Amino acid sequence: MRKLTATAVILILIMGLSGCRAGGGLPEDIGDQSVPGRSAWNGEKYDPPITLTRVVKHNTYSTTFRDNEDWDDNVFTRWLEDTLGMKTETLWAIPEENHAFSKKLLLSISRGEALPDIVSYRGSYETMMQLMESGRFMPVDELFDKYANDIWKEAAASYPQMWENVTIGGKKYALPLLDYTMNTEPVLWIREDWLEKLDLDPPETIEDLERIMEAFTYLDPDGNGKDDTYGLAVTLRENLNAWMTDLSWLFGAYGAVNSQWNKVGDRLEYGSVQPAAKQALGKLSEWMKKGYIARDASTWDEVKASELFTTGKAGIIAGPHWLPDWPFPKLKSYAPEAKYRAFPVPAGPEGKRGVRAGSPAPTNGVILINKDSEHPEAFLHYYNYLMEHYANPAEGSPFEYGFAKGYDYDLINGKLVKDNPQFISPMDYSLSYEGARIPELMINTLVKLATEEPTTPFEQQVKAKRRPEEIEAASIVMDYDRQGIRYHNWYSGRSLGIAKSRSSLLVQMEREAFNKIIYGQLPVDAFDQFVEQWRQAGGDELTEQVNNAYQLSKNER
Template identity: 40%
Template structure:
């Protein structure tokens, strides 16, 4: 089991290491980046177009080439594809931009990343625009290839006021993409706390077994034991699990995560944490990781967690819950709609509810939180119409991100796709939309249309109080904010102060470039062997010593040198 897990984790790391050796690193990370201006007090000035531009659109239309990674939640209807759909038609009709996809690939199994890295190593021509979800390492490899332009000056000239406002909520989102001579990636703003973890528990199982939801790790173990050994689904078989977990790609993933367990012991594995003294430390080598790994080891051994969790990605782990075989899953507030709503379709009478996170032995709670950006957009040096991306994204920010009452996006992206008008009222109920609900905003270049970090949770906070919508964004949010989501969002907001967010967001340090892949592989190997009982728990102590002497201490110094320089600004 463990060897299969290690092999799957090792292959992409080998590819990454190999490609880094052939990728030119011509632009060093800047110590204290001077981010592009996000001043919204003055309108954009000096607008120049590279083609005929009339009445808000290119006339005749221009072509903008790109590529796309297709996630599991990106679905289509009416025979449409990523290359030809309601969104591509909208871009051409509204903006005079003909979106041409050089290629697309699934996000799953790192297929998109592998395809892009191979294109980079083969020195293929890059498209006009490349959007990278997450994965700042991949974005930085593209930047270091020398194929993409500095975008800070274009940002100041072309970005619209609301676009700048969205990024200005957290200017540090620029840091991963800065070099000495400017910015080379445009951050993609994300909703604050969008991926932060809450607990979901089978409410009908709790009721059937007459037990309460856990508030501590000890209580949780008793609940999981009951879910495994007291036949909560009533089929007379021992075929249920306490918790669904996805270990294949990360122990602190977004869905089916174990991040909250590390948080209960005062750290967050796999990211850089800020210590009480204001310095940064890598979470995976902190003392709290050892007891957390010990718990995971016990839970796998006792059958509380499926023994194939090491082979499960988030989708497969969530399916364990939605098929009725697991009683607990940890993940974001939005899981209520997808995929957890499938539970009720698959298991008649089933129901779940969001709960707070269990506390550790010292009363601690913690969870991995998302940053206020979800990726980046790079613009090719040879793009014929480089400002076209801003024409496109400005429109989405000014009309989609926070719509007015007369906006074409006042309910969702497109009628008949993500909403329908029934008896004069909008609905996002998939059963009432002909052909079911799909989400066209996921077809957009930046994956989710346009987002202003603070808006979503503010909207849910108001709606959860039972107040009517106070603006059109809240009207739109109310279409998908059913009772389960608002209940989960309320839990999410109550936990706003316990999230660990990655504190090191700059490009790789000098030593990271040569040592980090090996250190990460040692981490994956050791943690997997501990969890599956191949080595004693005390092997963690040996791992920490090796990590520190194999470049970890040097990297920690480099990371803190950057962090202190940024904090002085």
């Protein structure tokens, strides 16, 4: 309760210090070339150039710089100025470990400090809500209607749910960044060389998988004579359905994906309080007791947990089709002989299968625009350009082979090369994470490349970069879709009333109960008591509010 009270005080401070933008409309002089001394967009770029300020949450695992480059002087920022007349000024850059980026951003708001022109945010919904409700960022409805190009608008129209989490009082307070569809669903990545060595068949059922984990744990699959391998790499620290080391498939094998709102008939039900969750927790408890899972798993995040697989100490990891792109290349340095392959998730005792599929709208982050920015339209010009020229480039486009020669591609004897481990992505320095994406393009391309040769520049880039194992894995994910076993999270928006104040308590209750059951500190039957406590602590009210909000949004669509 002390944590809840502190959160409330912070939110009050944010609102009190920041105020709200009256009306929330666009500044009248946007693009008005009659305003003396004002840079204007001439249809191609700003002349003279403008400066956009930003803050950066960087990835300490993958973001690197070449030579003397930095956040404001690199191959991306030079392109941005030369092509679109936009300079960047990075006020600060910080990693997100221990939520450092989010905390610093909220602290800046609570102190009434100057904010950047744009904030690229990817993180918890609760923090995003605090940012949007702070009064420091402007509604984007008119900006989007006036400046977004047809490609962007058509993609947004296909996924109207993308606006739900950024809408407050009927106004949209952030621009969702489109992501690829079917980009999070887990497949089972298994050490194929270990299967061959131990003469094991791929798993069809949970029972089959348990036999494989037993062998991987106790039959010395790496041949070093030590008892130092595990069946499955997972994190048990915060989110069991992490973006890699995912466990949603185990819950789905019993009929309900955990920690999300699943559609049951015409209602939404929270997966973690369904009987299926009790069965899955029982299995996890067994696997922990038998040593298939490392006992340190509750102290690791998903990246640390994945290292059990990439250092050759675990034989199975569940995650997206693109893991061969990162972080699997690390495995070869530890086990040069290693072979891995993707397999469909196994079926439960009644033949059920299921995996998490995220939100029905494919997004991966948002852009918030400072209400005091002199050029709030600038980001839209930038994203328009990337949607038109970078997301699916045409032949002869500046991005036909990639963003920048020597950075993310090379041409050697006329052949496109994109899989050099020394390459870095200029989009690591961009205003919008991966740049711009057309939702269905990647999964459709990967599935096509499983049986056909590439014909477009995008397809040629994918073929040059993506490994055969990923192309095979993407076809498995597409099969999930055909089989109807992708479980969308049908509600991730905010809760109202008393359930809002208790939602973090409910999440904490779930984490504590699940971990104690998995580690054997509580019997599996303690799940029933957890469910009853969850319902009484606001879970029933939350369920009704979620369903009311879901029905309302469905009617509005």
